[in-house]
Amino acid sequence: MILKREVQVLKPKVRFLFLISFIFTMITGLFGATNVRAATSGDYTIKPGGESNDVVNIDNGSYMVTGKPGQTAQLKLMVVNKASDTRNFIYYAATAYTNNNGTLSYDDTNVKDPSLKIQTKDALSPKKSIFKVPGNTTATITLNVTVPKKKFAGTLMGGVTIAPYKEKAKGSVSDNGTLIKNKFSYSIPVQIHQTGQPKVQPKYSVRTVKPGLVQTFKGRKQGVLANVHNSTNSYAGTLSAKAVVTKKGDKSFKITQNYSSQDIASTTNYDLSIPWGKKTLQSGNYHLKLTYKTDGGLKSWVLNKDFAITNNDAAKYNKLAGIKPNYLWLYILLGILALAIILGLGIYLGKRNNNKNNNGGDGNQPTRRRRR
Known part of the structure; x- marks a missing residue:
């Protein structure tokens, strides 16, 4: 029931x-x-x-x-x-x-x-x-x-x-x-x-992975939604699941999410929420590895899907999740640039003053012509 x-x-x-x-x-x-x-x-x-x-x-x-x-x-x-x-x-x-x-x-x-x-x-x-x-x-x-x-x-x-x-x-x-x-x-x-028709095995696949807002204990936060599909008239019972997201070109990036109970009905599809945690959404190319297992791990299904996040989508869902842009890097860059300008201006003015002193240091004394 x-x-x-x-x-x-x-x-x-x-x-x-x-x-x-x-x-x-x-x-x-x-x-x-x-x-x-x-x-x-x-x-x-x-x-x-x-x-x-x-x-x-x-x-x-x-x-x-x-x-x-x-x-x-x-x-x-x-x-x-x-x-x-x-x-x-x-x-x-x-x-x-x-x-x-x-x-x-x-x-x-x-x-x-x-x-x-x-x-x-x-x-x-x-x-x-x-x-x-x-x-x-x-x-x-x-x-x-x-x-x-x-x-x-x-x-x-x-x-x-x-x-x-x-x-x-x-x-x-x-x-x-x-x-x-x-x-x-x-x-x-x-x-x-x-009567007389055979049983069929589940056939799972990930159709799409898209950035969006996902429900967490802290409210709706940034993450991705993986649309999981079962294309056969089959039910494997309650499954555990593990989602691992990696980013191409960035070996340090990894998000792991575990699910204790997933019931995938026959011929159905649903959006599996993968929260991004404390990480903000960033543009780039990603890979999802999603593993489903039956109780006791007697059967398992491994699904793989490449997906991409654009700059616009990253900015959109970070903002909707309440994440304020981090301009620290910009402030640091502007500070370095300002310091470089100040140092450069100081060096320039210092050299100009030295040149004036060298060229005009005896300017008050009249020049005498030597007689033969």
């Missing part, structure tokens, strides 16, 4: 209301061997209902569907309202993708990727619905999943998401007086596999 938490923060002394979205993703046993427990945040839970059969397996807390092209099966989804009041919920089907935080996401976005041929959400019906659940009651909704008729290898990834419908976020006050408002939504993954 995927938990999506939206947090609103309001400080009492701030004049205007700022909306801050924070997505906290908790994956327990996703596509793995551990059963998923229903989460309880937001006073409701969801979980798969019914029993596993030849077409739909729910043993791991997700819907694993295997069937012939065009075959339809039912999915049971249980929604437990832990509040005492009747509540409205919204359901929608989703195609899985990887967001720019490197986590799996399931929403009603129409996922776009050059390798994506089938939207998983199109295999689910209804695609969206609103329903009521009385207080302290469990409701079961029935969904249909149809294995696409179009032939495909590997596994399609999607999900079903439940969220409160038109409810105000509940607030709590932190120790420093900050008002925190939370909204929760939950998703259960759906995998679809065609």
Whole structure:
């Protein structure tokens, strides 16, 4: 089960209301061997209902569907309202993708990727619905999943998401007086596999690397965004990653960034953020070496990509990150130039005075002509 938490923060002394979205993703046993427990945040839970059969397996807390092209099966989804009041919920089907935080996401976005041929959400019906659940009651909704008729290898990834419908976020006050408002939504993954079709291995690549602003604990800072692409219907589980950036012609330049968890969905692409740290962006030619590894390092993928940063882009994103230009080198140069001018002028004036003294030192004495 995927938990999506939206947090609103309001400080009492701030004049205007700022909306801050924070997505906290908790994956327990996703596509793995551990059963998923229903989460309880937001006073409701969801979980798969019914029993596993030849077409739909729910043993791991997700819907694993295997069937012939065009075959339809039912999915049971249980929604437990832990509040005492009747509540409205919204359901929608989703195609899985990887967001720019490197986590799996399931929403009603129409996922776009050059390798994506089938939207998983199109295999689910209804695609969206609103329903009521009385207080302290469990409701079961029935969904249909149809294995696409179009032939495909590997596994399609999607999900079903439940969220409160038109409810105000509940607030709590932190120790420093900050008002925190939370909204929760939950998703259960759906995998679809065609009977008789082989599994496929991930095929990762770095499409582009561009300078930009990247999110850090200190806010948005200068760095680069590497667009990572998986072109196959495959999922390798949670990966660790290591990015190493070097600069051509400068052996002293090196940036290393480690990532503990990256979930790359099938046929998806996302921007991996590589912060520049204390270094400012400088123009030049660079190289990115990006390494992904499975848990335990049993499998790994090494991706390489050359890229360039222009003077304009470096200046633009350094400025947007709040970095002020360092003119120390200019001040030093101007100081050296001024000192050179002063010294040169002093030497010139000194030589001119010496010349005058040598040429006119006896000028007050009359010149006598010698008689023969």
